[in-house]
Amino acid sequence: MRHVPDASANSLVPFVREVIEPGSVIVTDGWGSYNELPTHGYIRTKLVLSDSGDPAHITLPGVHRVASLLKRWLLGTHQGSVDAAYLQAYLEEFTFRFNRRTSKNRGLLFVG
Numbered sequence: 001m002r003h004v005p006d007a008s009a010n011s012l013v014p015f016v017r018e019v020i021e022p023g024s025v026i027v028t029d030g031w032g033s034y035n036e037l038p039t040h041g042y043i044r045t046k047l048v049l050s051d052s053g054d055p056a057h058i059t060l061p062g063v064h065r066v067a068s069l070l071k072r073w074l075l076g077t078h079q080g081s082v083d084a085a086y087l088q089a090y091l092e093e094f095t096f097r098f099n100r101r102t103s104k105n106r107g108l109l110f111v112g
Contacts, residue, residue: 001070001091001092001094002019002088002091003087003088003091007031007033008033009032009034009035011033012034013033013037013040016037016042017040020042023043024042024043025043025044026042026043026044026045027047027060028045028046028047029049030047030048030050066098069094069098070091073097074090074094
């Protein structure tokens with residue numbers, strides 16, 4: 001996860017290009033800032049939530065789950081005292097914890 005300054009194509013497309021290999025299929029919502037992804041070698045599948053009739057947790061369950069857990073973690077851990085200057089650090093900690101949530105060897109989390 002990474003903090004981007006806004007939801008414009010100027011912010012989203014460089015992020016996508018840095019973290020996702022060209023040729024990959026990217027599933028997005030209908031946001032127009034993703035329109036130029038195919039010009040950079042990505043295959044875009046657009047799911048417009050308002051057109052589907054299904055709630056977000058049905059249409060894009062993984063995205064919805066991670067966003068919900070992030071919000072709950074921020075509110076519970078930081079009690080509403082989230083400082084924008086540290087947002088990237090919060091996202092990195094959440095990602096670390098989320099990726100290791102089912103680890104069988106909790107004591108070895110930092111090995112490797």
